[in-house]
Amino acid sequence: MRIDSFxxxxxxxxxxxxxxxxxxxxxxxxxxxxxxxxxxSSMMEFGHCRFAVLAESGIQYIEMLMAVYRSDNIAIPxxxxxxxxxxxxxxxxxxxxxxxxxxxxxxxxxxxxxxxxATVIVVSEDGSVNTLHKMILExxxxxxxxxxxxxxxxxGNPKGVMLSDxxxxxxxxxxxxxxxxxxxxKAALVISPHHAFGNSIIDSHLVVGGSIRIGSMSFIGSVFxxxxxxxxxxxGVPSTYRLLLRYPAKFKQAFMNIKVAATAGGAIxxxxxxxxxxxxxxxxxxxxxxxxxxxxxxxxxxxxDVDKFVDSIGKAIPGVTLDVFDADGCSVGPNITxxxxxxxxxxMLGYLDDEIATGKKIINGWMHTxxxxxxxxxxxxxLLGRKDDIIKIGDHRINPRELERYIxxxxxxxxxxxxxxxxxxxxxxxxxxxxxxxxxxxxxVLSFCRKNLPGYLCPLEVLCIDQxxxxxxxxxxNRSIIEGYRNVKNSM
Amino acid sequence: MEQIRxxxxxxxxxxxxxxxxxxxxxxxxxxxxxxxxxxxxxxLLDHISExxxxxxxxxxxTPDNLDSLQGITxxxxxxxxxxx
Numbered sequence: 001m002r003i004d005s006f007x008x009x010x011x012x013x014x015x016x017x018x019x020x021x022x023x024x025x026x027x028x029x030x031x032x033x034x035x036x037x038x039x040x041s042s043m044m045e046f047g048h049c050r051f052a053v054l055a056e057s058g059i060q061y062i063e064m065l066m067a068v069y070r071s072d073n074i075a076i077p078x079x080x081x082x083x084x085x086x087x088x089x090x091x092x093x094x095x096x097x098x099x100x101x102x103x104x105x106x107x108x109x110x111x112x113x114x115x116x117x118a119t120v121i122v123v124s125e126d127g128s129v130n131t132l133h134k135m136i137l138e139x140x141x142x143x144x145x146x147x148x149x150x151x152x153x154x155x156g157n158p159k160g161v162m163l164s165d166x167x168x169x170x171x172x173x174x175x176x177x178x179x180x181x182x183x184x185x186k187a188a189l190v191i192s193p194h195h196a197f198g199n200s201i202i203d204s205h206l207v208v209g210g211s212i213r214i215g216s217m218s219f220i221g222s223v224f225x226x227x228x229x230x231x232x233x234x235x236g237v238p239s240t241y242r243l244l245l246r247y248p249a250k251f252k253q254a255f256m257n258i259k260v261a262a263t264a265g266g267a268i269x270x271x272x273x274x275x276x277x278x279x280x281x282x283x284x285x286x287x288x289x290x291x292x293x294x295x296x297x298x299x300x301x302x303x304x305d306v307d308k309f310v311d312s313i314g315k316a317i318p319g320v321t322l323d324v325f326d327a328d329g330c331s332v333g334p335n336i337t338x339x340x341x342x343x344x345x346x347x348m349l350g351y352l353d354d355e356i357a358t359g360k361k362i363i364n365g366w367m368h369t370x371x372x373x374x375x376x377x378x379x380x381x382x383l384l385g386r387k388d389d390i391i392k393i394g395d396h397r398i399n400p401r402e403l404e405r406y407i408x409x410x411x412x413x414x415x416x417x418x419x420x421x422x423x424x425x426x427x428x429x430x431x432x433x434x435x436x437x438x439x440x441x442x443x444x445v446l447s448f449c450r451k452n453l454p455g456y457l458c459p460l461e462v463l464c465i466d467q468x469x470x471x472x473x474x475x476x477x478n479r480s481i482i483e484g485y486r487n488v489k490n491s492m
Numbered sequence: 493m494e495q496i497r498x499x500x501x502x503x504x505x506x507x508x509x510x511x512x513x514x515x516x517x518x519x520x521x522x523x524x525x526x527x528x529x530x531x532x533x534x535x536l537l538d539h540i541s542e543x544x545x546x547x548x549x550x551x552x553x554t555p556d557n558l559d560s561l562q563g564i565t566x567x568x569x570x571x572x573x574x575x576x
Contacts, residue, residue, distance in 0.1 A: 023555075056524050081529060104524050217530040218523050221553030243530065247550045 160352030170345035200296035
């Protein structure tokens, strides 16, 4: 089944049921279904073609996306926060010849930007659909392709992840089961809908016949008030929660009536968990792990284990199998580091027009996540950093995240980051950046390393920093650490 | 009022949120125009608090007050009047 057909189903059973809310606007399933049909009618003649969807977050975005699905075309949401050259890169490499765009974005990008397209369909604020030009061209696409989501591109250029109806429905079903989403639940969508996490919120709540209130993290006052308007499920990346925590009293009030607070897109910390639980004893905090290549989710940590296992990703969601493989592709036992791999109906068809990259990502039916992990004795999985982050020092292969953990456990600091730096004999060596607390003594950090680590792991330098070396999307990797290190060096 | 408005525009231009030749209407949405996002807004809020020595209550962090030049200018005027 296609995602939009679930909307039709609810529209038949309960047409007056509220589907989406945005500011003062609300739309019922009945009217949502009609709007989708009306917009889809402008794309019906295209036989399974690639359509860029250029729209800001909101009811209109969801209508346009579902209309592309309903007309049996392929939706390619453009992340509007990207710089113009990244968007152009996506459009060129993706051979995207058709676009459906809101009037607001059409005005913002300007007429000449749209010259590149064979077809331009503009949807105005009042819902009218205007086809500016139209040319139907032959395209050969994977017959199952429905949606292309772009990865955020932390490592180089963004890659287009090809997803099918089966991928989307399978992942929505798993999320519904894990979070216990019901038709009377209302989700808060405050993160970008153009990426996997936001998209999965839309799919899972619309499949179950629930409602979604759409907002934006730009206006925190509005987020706090929307949470008091009957929202039962809140979703955010760690930085969403950190932003809200700038106002602890409001945070506590806002989460008072929330049933589930789910997180994804990065590791959640104790402070966030403590604050969430402190606001509401019945609140279920559910950290989730996933990748765009898996539609969205792969694993979740059951809320009852959040305190005990906050440093793990928990277990596979229903319908997914997770395992840890060694370099030869063999499954390893507990407490042995290897690469986390996954299989299930949510695993992507492949990367758009890139068979080589696809072949490296999916091997013998297993998707290789690129994350290092170990199985815990209770069956949960713990992440140990990115596979690409392994540092070669002489002939030793070092996992910087493991080293950081070891140092942090043994000395008095609030954070440790290993920075790979060039070394004329060993090829690489390391420096440390530490986030000190009130009693940290840099000399003792160095002497601890000197005494307890082999010589090649002894840092050439220990620098103090006062903020986490996070990447733009709030993650820690060698890349973000090296960037942070350069910034510190430049400001010295 | 005019001065506050110009100060906000100067801030947005000097911090590269927009080009020096960008034109937009008083009530145009800054977020929809892609000029500012949630992290950029934090910077703007810090600037406003410091420049005008005002505290912006959480309840006022809404699109009406922050998503347009007009809204921001009105908000600052209002908070400054309340303070004095």
